[in-house]
Amino acid sequence: MQASNRAKASTVAIVASVLFGALVAYTLIGLVRYSMVAPPSFDGAMNLNTAASFARGEGYGFFYDQFFTFPAQTDGPYILPAAFAFWVGGITPFTSQVVNLFYVVALICVVVALACRVGVPLWLSLFGTMACMATPGFIEYSMNGYGEIPVLVWFLAAIFVLAPGKVRGIPDHRRLSVAGLLFGMAYLTKVVALVCVAPAMLVLACLILTQPHRWRRLIALGVGFAAPVVAWEIFRFVEVGTAHTYASWWRLQFQQIRMQSGAKHSDVVQGFRSKGLHHLSILADMTGVAAPMLAIFIIVPLVLGSIFAVDRRTSAHVRLVLAVLLFVTGLYFFWWIFISPDAMTWLRRIVDGLLLLHCLIVVVLVQTWRRPVGGPDRSVSDRRGVRAVMLLALVPVVICQLLLIRSGETVTRPPQPPSYALDMFSVANKVRTLPRDATIFGTGWWQAPSISLFSQRQFMNFEHWSPERLNAVRDKYFVTDMYTEGISQSSIHNVLDESQYSTLLKLNGGALYKLDSIQPYPPFTPQDSDPANLSSGLDFAREDYSHRRGIFQRESDRDAWVGVDAAVMLKRSNENALRMTIEVPDEFIQGIARKQPILHVTSPGCLDQTLPLVKEGVQTIMLPLTCESWPVARAFQLNLAANDHVPFKPQIDADNRLRSFRLHSMELIRTPAQP
Incomplete structure (x- = not known):
């Protein structure tokens, strides 16, 4: 009878393995097809422009009005293989996606291998892999030039190395050295990998300190991590050229890390609990799973995994893997839910946490099934009861996994780029045919990186150029992509309203305009010149004022940056x-x-x-008007022209608009006549 039951269980396991393996293969085939036609994302194309520049021998960075060295997005372990792909196969949709595709295959292998190494059956390992690939956001962030999945591949490979095949094995210094190297590669792929790498290395350090030869092991781990990092920093120093530039680069990166990680934000007013609930509701909206279910999905595996991680009857290598996964996953979600700034609660920043949670769940499921909690002094019925309770607690967790699979697009909806995304190839082809001496513009942040990549043309930043400099260029064009069209129509209008232009190509996913003469700012309308609509002054601390040109948006309900050429229309009579x-x-x-x-x-x-602007800080200026009073209120145009602007920062996401000073208020007033 027992042999018959084992045979049936084996048959079911084989069938389940074939089924889940087929779903994984089906998803992978869909990704291969996707990679043949899909353009990279906005951020991904910025990464790939770095790879293209490196492949052409132009340096490690990309050009947008100037050459940005080492843009802090995704780095070497992704960029260098992408550069090799471009060097071998040219710049095509497939070569722009092939490195991501390689890392997806590597993720499948490392997840299955790691799960099997800690005793997870093959069928459940494949189920966990399928759940990872069907998670909402996986398609978008595993492909399209992103580095989230490469980070996870290096990180999980390091954990796999730490878990030897022997049940009682503990990592020796050689394994620790290799694991450190793989952790270093994860960090080099994206700095955000520190959310995973730092807690994992802390767990390892605590474990090593309890083992023999601890200093030798710690040194092995540290040297392994430092080797690729130091080599890359030497390469970075050589590329940027000087110690001053190198220090400036890192200073800017630390500022970005503080801002984007949430370390620079206190959010005391919002409150710790309310912020967590708000971020959890955002995650629920992005994944299509209710917030209470997500809370169970996150908390239950962490609690049960902690029980097994401290249970000495659990195999040593399983306890190690559980400890690392628990600590990393728990801190990952804690950071995203309670610390990450509201403006950066993106699915992209938590997708690796969701995938790590899937890996943790399959390990916890197996440990719950195979190893009931409780000492030998407990009765068999008590231990079975505890196991039943734990398995029951995992039921909503598995249900949540299934809900995430349903919300994903890999199993129920094969990945396919929208038609407007494919329009960018048409725009890129048109841009490629422009004269070689043509000057091509994006505007501000909206640099159309995919079109720049596939057209293999350098773009300038319209916001960096003064009207005089723009008008000195004879053959100039303005390009938009699907992101500018979909997110920032105002940026498009800002350019076109200042220009005389003709439309060469207009699609849903982008456009190409030929520019003629450029004005400093859009002309005032008749409504702007109607005294009934005007005021004798403006105060940005009280309210905004729309009858202005060349002055940027009001900030912090306090002031607004003024461009190098600006104008304000006020109402004047006897002032x-x-x-x-x-x-x-x-x-x-x-x-x-x-x-x-x-x-x-x-x-x-x-x-x-x-007026010479030689004094820093806030200052009030009084200027007399030389014209006679007007008997009837009329429109009064005030022009402001600065001969310089705030220096540009060598950072792609810095505020590099043509800004001069901040305007708080201005008012036409009546002063007593001088005797």
């Missing part, structure tokens, strides 16, 4: 002076050599003053 409060930032007048910028304030027939 005889202008009072203006501005703030001159230190970055405007400080630099390698102290500058003396000048502000020219004019109004036709009434005002023409040149």
Whole structure:
């Protein structure tokens, strides 16, 4: 009878393995087809432009109005293979996706291998792999030039190395050295991998300190981690060229890390609990699973896994893997739910945490089934009861896994790029045929990186160029991609409203415009010149004011940056002076050599003053009007022209608009006549 039951169980396991293996293969085939036609994402194309530049021998970085060395997105372990793919096969949709495809195959292998190494049956390992691949966001962030899956591959490979095949084995110094190297590769792929690598190495350090030869083992782990990191930093130093540039690069990265990690935000007003609930609801919206179910999905495996990790009857290598997965996954979700800034609660930043949780769940399922909790002093019925309770607690966890699979697009909906994404190839082909001496523009952050990649043309930043410089260029074009069209129509209007242009190509996924003459700002409309719509002053601390040009959006309900050319339309009758409060930032007048910028304030027939801006900080300026009072209120145009701007920072996501000073308020006032 027992032999018959074992045979039936074996048959069921084989059938389940074939079924889940077929689903994994089906998903992989869908990804291969996807890779043949799909363009990379916006951020992914920025990564791939770095690979393309390196393949062409232009350096490690990408060009957008200037060459940005080592843009802090995804790094060497992804970029270098992508550069090799471009060097071998040229820049095509497939070569832009093939490295991601390779890492997906590697993820399948390492998840199955790691799960089997800790005693998970093959069929359950394949189920866990299928759950990973069907998780919402997996298609988007495993392909398209992203580095999230490469990070996970290196990290899980390190854990696999730490778990020897022998049941009682503990990692020796050789395994620790290799694991450290793999952790280093994960960190080099994306700095965000520190969320995984740092706690994993802390767990290992605590374990090593309880073992013989602990210093030798710690050194092996540290040397393994440091070897690729130091080699890459030497390469970075050589590429950037000078110690000053190298230090500046790292200073900017630390600022970005502090801001994006949440370390720079206190959120005291929001509250710890309310922030966690808010972020959990955001995750529920992104995954299609209710927030209470997600809470169970996260908490139950962590609690049960902790029980097995401290149970000495659990095999040593299983306890090690559980300890690492528990600590890393728990901290990952804690960071995303309670610490990460609200503006950065993206699915992309938690997708690795979800995949790690799937891996943890299959290990916990097996340990719960095979190893009842409780000492030998307990009765068999008590131990079976405890196991039944634990298995019952895991039921909603598995249900949540199935709900995530249903919400994903790999099993129920094969991956397919939308038609508007494919439009970018048409725009890129059109851009490629433009004259070689043509100057091609994006605007601000919206640099159309996919179109730049596939057209193999360098783009300039429209926001960096003054009207005089733009008008000096004879053959100039403006390009948008699907992200600009879908997210930032205002950026498109800002360019076109200042330009005389003709449309060469207009699709849902992008457009190409030929630009002619450029104005400093869009002209005022008749509504802007109607005194009934105007005010004699503006105060950004009280409210916004729409009758202005060349002044950026109001910030913090306090002030607004002024461009190098700006104008404001006010209402004037008998006022005889202008009072203006501005703030001159230190970055405007400080630099390698102290500058003396000048502000020219004019109004036709009434005002023409040149003001040196040599004093930092907030200051109030009074300027007399030279024209007679008007008997009836009329529109009064005030023009502001600065001869310089805040220096650009060599950081792709820095605020590099043509900015001069901050405007707090301005008002036309009546002052007593001078005797």
